[in-house]
Amino acid sequence: MGFIKNYNFLIRKLHSLTGLIPIGVFLLEHLITNSFALGGPEAYNQRVEAFQNIPFLVWIEIIFIAIPLAFHTILGLYYVYLAQNNVLQYKYYRNYMFYLQRVTAIVTFVYVAYHAYTARIGRAFAGIEISYEFMNNILSQPLFFIIYFIGLLAAVFHFSNGLYTFAISWGITIGPKAQKTMQTICTILFIILTAIGTAGLIGLAA
Amino acid sequence: MAEFIHLKIKRQNGPNESPRWEEFKVPYKPNMNVVSVLMEIRKNPVNAQGQKTTPVTWDCSCLEEVCGACTMIINGNVRQACSALIDKMPSQVITLEPLSKFPVIRDLKVDRSVLFEHLKKVKAWINIDGTFDLGPGPRVPEKERRWMYEISRCMTCGCCYEACPNFNARSSFIGPAPLAQVLRFNNHPTGAMDKEARLETIMGDGGITDCGNAQNCIEACPKKIPLTTAIAKLNRDTTLYSIGRWFNR
Incomplete structure (x- = not known):
């Protein structure tokens, strides 16, 4: 705990940064790649294969996705524990967003743990590569479609709202008007990303 | 009635x-x-x-x-x-x-003495005491004076602490009010001489990064002090200062 206290500033800043780069960037890539499923199984499988041909893929995934994600998650859960939420008493818009950011953190954590295990880690150990057919088997069941949709909403909300607070935490948006504009941009981003993600889910469920 | x-x-x-x-x-x-x-x-x-x-x-x-x-x-x-x-x-x-x-x-x-302790921690004052007459201080631009006056109306009542979800028994967060005072004294031409010491303090444990941007403070403040603007401005100051410090070491 002494390390966390001494390097509080650096750790908090890294926590904020990893949410955007690389995790946020990966989320965007992932949702866009999935949306190719709307073009049919071949279009999707082609995309997946293109990624699987990247040299040292496993190392790239570990260094640029798994480690930053684990760092962001473990610290983030500690930060969730540190907050004492009071939305019932102070019913302000930003307070609800603060609360939802923590709720979606936990939902996304549970969902990503499940999703990464079934769709990537478990598959990798079994030596089976991901394909349209595999995802279709899962997503054609209404229950799993709903689980994936909830996971999508949570992840996209956490990213969009996180981007808004990122802009404040790094001193980019300072005045109330700049913050308000950023809020509008992030709300639009949330809608667009939900649409792209849903398109991917529908494509894979069909 | x-x-x-x-x-x-x-x-x-x-x-x-x-x-x-x-x-x-x-x-x-x-x-x-x-x-x-x-x-x-x-x-x-x-x-x-x-x-x-x-x-x-x-x-x-x-x-x-x-x-x-x-x-x-x-x-x-x-x-x-x-x-x-x-x-x-x-x-x-x-x-x-x-x-x-x-x-x-x-x-x-x-007992709200924690507020006073936090004000002491961030050096919420201007050093003018010396063994000789320091003479008149530098002139303050009107725009700066207005901004500092806004923050100087803080009466350390504790409303922002009460409403802040990140200030509680579990966390060591310094709270919104003292952060605004850091900006107020860093903006003052004489107070700016201790700018780095104040920034270093709020970059420590429980410092500015522990703000979670719930922004309840500005809603709860009876004096409508621009606390969220002050915190965002200090976020910029500490970020730039930390980068500069790393390259200057």
């Missing part, structure tokens, strides 16, 4: 005692505020059941919302008791609770 003002007060005999609720009925008079109602209870300490009880303890001083001493939770909202006018209150029963983020001394009186 009703004949009586019905009050529900969360009372506590001492710092380590458990709290209890007690109800009071105070005869209505026009133009009362929460402080004058509490004064009526002090004159005649009898609860709503007609039993004799101890007078309710609370803190107050200025009675014009500039000292912050009478800050308490009134009908669920943190505010000053002196500016809480009975005639403007919508609810039938008025609930009074002590601030929840500070140790209770007795009834509605709390």
Whole structure:
């Protein structure tokens, strides 16, 4: 705990940064790649294969996705524990967003743990590569479609709202008007990303 | 208006005692505020059941919302008791609770010395004492003066602490009010001489990065001090300072 206290500033800043780069960037890539499923199984499988041909893929995934994600998650859960939420008493818009950011953190954590295990880690150990057919088997069941949709909403909300607070935490948006504009941009981003993600889910469920 | 003002007060005999609720009925008079109602209870300490009880303890001083001493939770909202006018209150029963983020001394009186400790921690002052006359200080641009005046109206009442979800027993967060003071004194031409020391302090444990941007502080502040703008500005200052510090080491 002494390390966390001494390097509080650096750790908090890294926590904020990893949410955007690389995790946020990966989320965007992932949702866009999935949306190719709307073009049919071949279009999707082609995309997946293109990624699987990247040299040292496993190392790239570990260094640029798994480690930053684990760092962001473990610290983030500690930060969730540190907050004492009071939305019932102070019913302000930003307070609800603060609360939802923590709720979606936990939902996304549970969902990503499940999703990464079934769709990537478990598959990798079994030596089976991901394909349209595999995802279709899962997503054609209404229950799993709903689980994936909830996971999508949570992840996209956490990213969009996180981007808004990122802009404040790094001193980019300072005045109330700049913050308000950023809020509008992030709300639009949330809608667009939900649409792209849903398109991917529908494509894979069909 | 009703004949009586019905009050529900969360009372506590001492710092380590458990709290209890007690109800009071105070005869209505026009133009009362929460402080004058509490004064009526002090004159005649009898609860709503007609039993004799101890007078309710609370803190107050200025009675014009500039000292912050009478800050308490009134009908669920943190505010000053002196500016809480009975005639403007919508609810039938008025609930009074002590601030929840500070140790209770007795009834509605709390110990807010943590606020003062945090102000000391961030050097919320300007060093002008010396062994010789330092002469007149530099002129302050009007724009800066206005901005500093906004922040100087802080009366360390604790409303922002009470509303902040990241200030609590689990966290070591320094809280919104002292952060704004850092900006206020860093903006002052003479105060700026200690700028780096102040930035270093708020970059430590429980510093500015522990703000979670719930932005309740600006909503709860009775003086509408631009706390969120001050925090965002300090985020920029600390970020740039930390990068500079790394490359200068």
